[in-house]
Amino acid sequence: MKFIYQTWWKVVAVLLVFSTIFTGLLFPVPTLPILHETIRNLYFHVPMWMGMLTVFVVSVYFSIKYLRHGNEEDDLAAVECVNVGLLFFSLGLLTGMLWAKYTWGQFWSGDPKQDSAAIAFLLYCAYLILRNSIDEEQKRAKISAIYNIFAFPIMIVLIFVLPRMTDSLHPGSGGNPAFGKYDLDNGMKIAFYPAMLGWSFIALWIATIRYRIRLIENKKNAIN
Amino acid sequence: MKKLTFLLLLLLSCTAVFAQDASVQMDDALKSNGKIYVVVTVMAIIFTGIAIYLFTIDRRLKKIEKEK
Numbered sequence: 534m535k536f537i538y539q540t541w542w543k544v545v546a547v548l549l550v551f552s553t554i555f556t557g558l559l560f561p562v563p564t565l566p567i568l569h570e571t572i573r574n575l576y577f578h579v580p581m582w583m584g585m586l587t588v589f590v591v592s593v594y595f596s597i598k599y600l601r602h603g604n605e606e607d608d609l610a611a612v613e614c615v616n617v618g619l620l621f622f623s624l625g626l627l628t629g630m631l632w633a634k635y636t637w638g639q640f641w642s643g644d645p646k647q648d649s650a651a652i653a654f655l656l657y658c659a660y661l662i663l664r665n666s667i668d669e670e671q672k673r674a675k676i677s678a679i680y681n682i683f684a685f686p687i688m689i690v691l692i693f694v695l696p697r698m699t700d701s702l703h704p705g706s707g708g709n710p711a712f713g714k715y716d717l718d719n720g721m722k723i724a725f726y727p728a729m730l731g732w733s734f735i736a737l738w739i740a741t742i743r744y745r746i747r748l749i750e751n752k753k754n755a756i757n
Numbered sequence: 758m759k760k761l762t763f764l765l766l767l768l769l770s771c772t773a774v775f776a777q778d779a780s781v782q783m784d785d786a787l788k789s790n791g792k793i794y795v796v797v798t799v800m801a802i803i804f805t806g807i808a809i810y811l812f813t814i815d816r817r818l819k820k821i822e823k824e825k
Contacts, residue, residue, distance in 0.1 A: 543811075547804075
């Protein structure tokens with residue numbers, strides 16, 4: 534776990550995202566109807582989901598690790614990852630709503646992508662409620678770890694699979710090509726990939742900060 | 758460390774002032790291209806601020822962890 538105390542990857546993450554502010558706003562983008570300049574949101578809206586996905590994957594990893602070894606610290610890491618994941622989830626939903634207002638016409642049009650993302654959000658809120666409703670530490674850790682492992686694939690199916698099988702306005706759904714197919718030309722990749730990588734590491738960074746605070750709190754509250 | 762961050766913040770505030778000052782001139786880079794550069798600068802300042810803030814939290818945490 535030495536990795537979380539090192540600085541180099543945090544600097545890399547900051548530099549990556551910093552570069553996308555310039556490349557993402559200034560470099561030429563494909564001119565498309567309806568989207569116009571909002572296509573640049575791709576560099577800021579989609580990386581929120583990437584950041585969320587990264588910390589949720591890490592969270593599942595620590596939940597499995599907890600169930601195997603029963604280390605309390607792994608349980609704390611899993612919770613803090615979910616906390617940060619929910620922050621990025623909210624940011625993704627809100628930016629998506631704003632983008633939808635000016636391309637689809639409404640903040641919330643009951644689109645399958647939006648609806649299932651909202652359900653997945655509640656799924657993870659339920660995780661936190663479940664945790665807080667159990668007083669006994671080991672029981673809480675075990676039950677929430679199992680819930681977390683099951684919640685993750687359901688979230689993946691809800692956000693990334695089901696909307697693509699029906700008609701959705703969101704790119705990548707129901708015969709509606711994702712950006713990657715026709716629109717994401719090589720020029721856009723210069724800003725898109727650094728943004729995805731950079732925001733993933735920033736999400737991870739915030740999670741490690743929360744985890745370290747949690748460790749100190751945990752030590753303080755422990756009965757010696 | 759605190760002094761250093763303060764200095765950086767002061768420097769950053771200077772860039773904002775410069776941006777306003779420079780916009781009086783007509784042939785300004787910040788004014789070209791539909792003033793998109795102003796948005797770029799604002800976003801760069803915001804993100805730099807958040808990044809510095811995160812780094813200071815990180816550093817403070819390191820200090821507390823060492824005390825333990």
